[in-house]
Amino acid sequence: MAASTINPYDGMVTGLHPSLKTVTRVDVSSNKLGKLPIVLFQMPSLKTLNASENSISGLPSLWLGGKRDLAQKNSFKAGKKPYSSCEDIHENLASEEGELDFTYAESGWNCPHLEDIELHHNDLTTLPTCLFELPMLKYLNVSYNDIQTLPFEMWTAPVLKSLDLKGNFVKKLPVMKTRQGGRGGNGKTSSLPRAKMLSLSKDSLPVDTRSEQL
Secondary structure, eight states: OOOTTTOTTTTTOTTSOGGGGGOOEEEOOSSOOSOOOGGGGOOTTOOEEEOOSSOOOOOOOSEETTEEOHHHHTHHHHSSSSSOOGGGHHHHHHTOOOOSOOOHHHHOOOOTTOOEEEOOSSOOOBOOGGGGGOTTOOEEEOOSSOOOBOOGGGGTOSSOOEEEOTTSOOOSOOOOOBOTTSOBSSSOOOOOOSOOEEEOTTSOOOGGGGGSOO
């Protein structure tokens, strides 16, 4: 845990208990967790999150049924408590259902310094776009899950260096849909700004995957 006296983010983020604003590493691995509370992704100083070897099937967000859960977002103002605590985590989880896909802007996350995420050996079937929009994410280990599909944003993550996908059920890597005339349908390009390591051993990729233009 970083000392609050040297942490520039202490006291700048509302809605969290003061002690959570300076946490830099969280390890909840090797438990029986089926979900993660969204508060883990709202710690502004968090750098490392290890939630491996659980039973997690999706990641939390405030994007529910195609619209933001404003009631949950404003719960701090409406309630008597000035910040969330472990006492209401179970209640919060009920309104933090993990959508299959959501962006960083839709997620309600606030983890600008998160660099390393360990989610291997869980029950994830896909990864949200949000993960690959984290500004400082360098290492993502999601090996040995049930992942079948991936968002195109895996190629455009700002500083991602290592993505471990081995032991999943990926049959095809995402490609950018193109319109007639050769322009990208979503306006995104695969810039790959930094050298990256992509591990896909033991996945069910087709033989002709290497011939696809990414």
